[in-house]
Amino acid sequence: MPILELQGVTKTFGGLTAVNELSFEVQKGDILGLIGPNGAGKTTVFNLITRHLNCTGGKVIFQGHDITNVRMDKIISFGIARTFQGSRIFRNLTVLEAMLTACYSKRKTGLILDLLNSARAKNEMQQHTEHAIEILKFIGLEERKNDQAGNLPYAHQSLVGIGMALVAEPQLLLLDEPIAGMNPQETLETMELIRKINGRGITVLLVEHNMTAVMGVCNRIVVMNYGEKIVEGTPGEIMEHPAVIDAYLGSGFDARAS
Amino acid sequence: MTDRRLRNTWITWIIAIALLALLPIILGGSYILHLLIISCIWIILAQGLNIILGYTGLLSLGQGGMFGIGAYVSALLAVKLGWSFWITMPLATTATALLGFIIGYPVLRTRGIYFAMVTLGLGVILSEIFNNWIGVTRGPMGIGDIPYPTPINLGFTSIAFDSKITYYYLVLAALILVMVVTYRIAKTTLGRALIAIKEDEVLAGTFGIFPPKFKIIAFTVCSAFSGLAGCLYAHYITFISPESFGVMASIDALVIVVVGSAGMVLGPALGTIILILVPEALRFASEYRMLVYAVILGVVIMYMPQGLGCSIGRLASKIVSGRRVANAYIGTSGSNQNLRGANGS
Known part of the structure; x- marks a missing residue:
């Protein structure tokens, strides 16, 4: 049974759809990377899981409990903790x-x-x-x-x-860009720390722009663009996937040429 | 180490209380006593504001109105119904707390400058009620002949509260109670939750602290302290009129808290000493008193924006840690840990 399950989660801000019919599962013991270009809706997904924002549609299931309408301050007692961008x-x-x-x-x-x-x-x-x-x-x-x-x-x-x-x-830890602003040495240490956290039996959901870190530490990756999931797979699969290269580098770009 | 520190804290408390209890005997004089009583009442009122402003980070400007509620409830029950002070005091405190609790529900949905505006409005409304509900409050004429607290009969002797010295011990007891409650709040989960809300409401919520609940608690405690102060004021002065409970009272409490250091248990006491006692001490040069008041205010705001208490605290910790560093070098009590702690601060 997955520890966290998103079922068709949607979030609109007025006319703007930030997250559109997003579904994915996090298995217990995973280090799942959530990546995508700026504005893809990664942080919005975090805010929807931890109830800092209300879902427009869809369901968030944590360990069999529907937490879609749980009050924000109750989330932590379910076993979900998070960090914020820019070390809040x-x-x-x-x-x-x-x-x-x-x-x-x-x-x-x-x-x-x-x-x-x-x-x-x-x-x-x-x-x-x-x-x-x-x-x-x-x-x-x-x-x-x-x-x-x-x-x-x-x-x-x-x-x-x-x-x-x-x-x-927590049982599930959401890390929102923990490596942003770190030097290479600190990045390596933090990657090691994330592995150690996982070793304590804590499932990790990681949003990060540093691809080396994401590829190095995650066992599975979900790629988002324009609020939708475009690919899901192991780091190896993701790196080779044409849709990912498309999203990051634009279409018509030959990955082998770079 | 911890045991010794604990004992030291207790000794400090006992010495402080003993000093305060002996103060009227040391200083003497009816006028000094009057100042001491008024100061205690102001500290209680300002401590209420300190809870909501200093700990929770919400600027309430309705303090004067809540002060008035405590005074009027107690005075009316005593004068019109002839109830004893020992019943009206807890009732007045509870009534003000209850009012804070009920008003807090809608009012605490606002924050920042809007909360300040809504509470300012609340203060003005309460002051208008005191002024215009003539059938009950007698309006601007005020309520006179408020009885002193009923004497306590101990069997062999009775303690009357018609003299300043006994009243001083009464307000001192109330003040100690208020200080202890504030100290406990500051030291425990409740205080930590309030500070977390002041720091970052969203982050507090993420860690399970539901901000509305704690804001209501803080506002209720704040109102209770104000009500208690109002009640003590009414039965001391024995005459109350709306002008004592206007916006100026709220502003005075605010200045006391800010000058003394918001968010420190002893802040309001320091602020009161500076803003009430120092100008009084300069009465011989009465034409310069307001000038002195203004200069104190200006200097504190310009050079100690976090308040006097904070600056004194920092100075004290510098002296203490300086001594610790010296000890570490000499090797008397210091360890590497001490040295590091001192450098860190």
Whole structure:
């Protein structure tokens, strides 16, 4: 059974169709790449899955649950976490505080018990802190835990975004251009990190423009253009596919000549 | 280490409370007491605004109106129905909180400048109601002869609240309660959720924090504090009229919060000290008081845009971390970790 299934998902903004009858499946344990030229509707698909936007039509099924009409803040407790383009993080908090804020959905103690400083709340706080530190070690930012998140170098901010998503312990992680703005070394490290995240049993859905990274890390790829899926397959198949070359380089271009 | 720090925090709290309790004895004088009482009430009112502005990032300009609701509800129940202060105070606080909860529902759909405008409108409407609902509020003539809190009978002795010194301890107790509640909010999940909403509402939502719920909670707490402040004000001054609860009261609370540092538990206290006590201390040069007030405001806004509390905090952490660096070099208590932490900050 696929972990995530999009069935004929459509999104229109007025007269503009951003996503048109899109259907694809993500299998558990996949690293699925979602690629396409600028404006193809990749980020819109993310926003539709995590309910930042309402679908105009179609269905999103996550682990057998129809999440098409679930409220945005409930998505994380289903087990879907995401990062945003341009590393959208809590910039004025320290890295650790940002991670603890992201723990919110794991909280089991009520707000009142927490306010009253109950032993259970304290205990939970301790667990969350330990877990956050563990994740920071995992992404290699433990030493930066007391730094203000917005003051970190760009590549590290992107990692904080990933860390915040991981600390919520998702089953499916959506990464929106995690590599944008990174140098080649950082790119390699992040690719390795994505593989390690996958190794923890987390299914990854990746939007990325860096083709080397996408081809290197994904086991399957969905190519979109003008809001529609044009091809789906393994990286090898995608690279050779005429429709993909068409979408990226324009028709009439001979791939072998380049 | 943690234990010692915890104990130190407790010792700091106890010393601070003891100092505040001894303040009237140290300083003496009925006028000083009056200032202390008024300051405590202002800190409570400003703390309400601090919750919604400093923590949640919403600029409410209806604070004066909520202050008035607390004052009028308590005063009317006491004067017209003859109820005891010990009943009217919780009722007035609850009523204001409830009003905040109900009004919050539609009002909190707006954000940014629109929220400021809607709450400004709310403040103006409430002030107009105080002015024009003459049958109940007696309009501009105000309500007089509001009774002092009923004496508490302890069996062997009774505590009356008709003297300034006992009233000071009453408002001080209320202030400590408000400070502790704010401190707990700031330290726990609730505060973290509010700050997350201030930082980035969409991101907060992504991590499961439903912004409308927390905004309502913040607005309700804000209203409760304002109502409590209003009630304490009414039973202290014993006369209330609409002009105390107009837009100017909202602006004053705003200035206190901004000068003291929005989003810090002690911010409103600092702001009140600077903006109420310092001008009062300069009474001997009364013609320059407004000038001093303006200069304080200007200097803070130009040189400490995040407020006085933030600047003091930064200075203190610099001194502390400087000492830590020194310790690390000497090798007394420092470790590599300390050194790194100090460099990082």
